Amino acid sequence: MTRWASQLKLAGKIAGIAALYVLAARGGLQLESISGFATLVWPPTGIALAALLLGGYQLWPGIFIGAVVANMLTGAPPLVAVGIGVGNTLEALLGTYLLLRLVDFRPAIERVQDAIGFVLFAAVFSPMVSATIGVTTLRLGGLVSSTGLADTWRAWWLGDAIGALVVAPPVLVWTARPVFPARRHLVEVATLTIAVVGLSLLSFQRPPGGVGGPLSRAYELFPFLIWAAIRFGTHGAVSTSFLVSVFAIWGTVTGHGPFIQPTLHASLFALQSFIGVTAATFLILGAATAERERATRELKVAHKIAAAANQAKAEFLAVMSHELRTPLNAIAGYAELLKLEVTGALNEKQTDAVARIQRNEQHLLGLIDDVLSFARAEAGTTKVEARPLPIGGELAALEPILHPLLVRKNLELVCEPGDSMLVVRADPLKLRQILLNIVGNAIKFTPNGGTIRLAAATRNENVVITVSDTGIGVPSDKLAQIFEPFFQVDSGTTREYQGVGLGLAIARDLARAMGGDIYFDSTEGRGSVVTVVLPRNGSE
Incomplete structure (x- = not known):
């Protein structure tokens, strides 16, 4: 132009x-x-x-x-x-x-x-x-x-x-954002308009009366103005306020309605006060409603975006974990063939090298399993098949599995299953994974010659399993982050302890999926206590 x-x-x-x-x-x-x-x-x-x-x-x-x-x-x-x-x-x-x-x-x-x-x-x-x-x-x-x-x-x-x-x-509202009611709201809009117009005529076209008569009718419009502001935001508020103001002015100018007073000045002030209070009040109420609705819409959009991103992340982790498992299985297979001396006898150094390969293969396999479990939990695809489980048997079954790790660090595992009749309602595989993760962490962070204690007891309608150790503990300023995925207390590039920081996060997700929860407490230099709370069988 x-x-x-x-x-x-x-x-x-x-x-x-x-x-x-x-x-x-x-x-x-x-x-x-x-x-x-x-x-x-x-x-x-x-x-x-x-x-x-x-x-x-x-x-x-x-x-x-x-x-x-x-x-x-x-x-x-x-x-x-x-x-x-x-x-x-x-x-x-x-x-x-x-x-x-x-x-x-x-x-x-x-x-x-x-x-x-x-x-x-x-x-x-x-x-x-x-x-x-x-x-x-x-x-x-x-x-x-x-x-x-x-x-x-x-x-x-x-x-x-x-x-x-x-x-x-x-003028501002309808010009800046011209909107029209959806078809499903047309009846409501028509009803509201008829009610406001009808009640305005009744309120402002009657001869002046006492304070208890027509004056009270002016304020009977307020519920309809509130209706308009809450249901239709600023558009509804300013439109109905404009209608009411027009009828109030028309009635007063023609000598009708509750605002007619003995003097012109008094009539003007009474009407102006009513219109001013009405317009200002419902303008603010309509804006508050519109602001809330906009925030709700933005929250829903953000939730959808976050859910989609979370799903994509979970799917990516699952695919990557699967792709990593394939070559890892090949490595494990060849390592086993070497160990069996299928290709020839091994000397001492070669045997030690194969053992190192297998240990690292098992470590990497554990990491992949953790990532897969975390991905399932994030995607909400974890399936729980709960059934009655004697807690004593579940605790006793851990020692044979963890025995090599305990022997390697000369650790003592003390098991106190409590009442032999104590039965928890849980998924056996998920419970085993929870306990292995927690006890595995205790073994990892407990120095040689330490003690790990397993105990079980009842608390109200729940079974409480505690895993305590005499390990290095966690600093108090990091306790709040302990259940965050991928969080590690020892996170430096030269850190001493291996892992990706998913064990406790996965354990808590699994416990919650079974209707329970996990709590963590620790004192730096003295050890940690992890408490697993699960429903007792028959408590539901």
């Missing part, structure tokens, strides 16, 4: 804003006014704010021109009209600046900070500028007496504030 065309487009927007401002002003001036200028509601304030917030500061000439023309059409002298126009323009510019600078305002008003900022800066503070400049201009022009300054200022300020609260939010 050429510069000339761009400027022509801007001029068209400015002219449009000016025309819209004049039309809105003529409508506002049809309502009751004080001193001929301060009105019940000043809609141009909302139009001006919306124009600058949506179109930028460059549209300010349209506001100024519209304000000057509108005031001259009411009979104001040219200088007075210019003075009032300056106040109206500064009001919109200041409100827009404060919202953008201090609140980072978003026109859709889907955050509580947007709603509160709009109420404070656009509806409360910036109208004071227009009211002050406007009333000062009227006084200098001799159009208002000194005794009427306070009432005129208050009415001007309230009129502008109500115009900002009632007119600007619907």
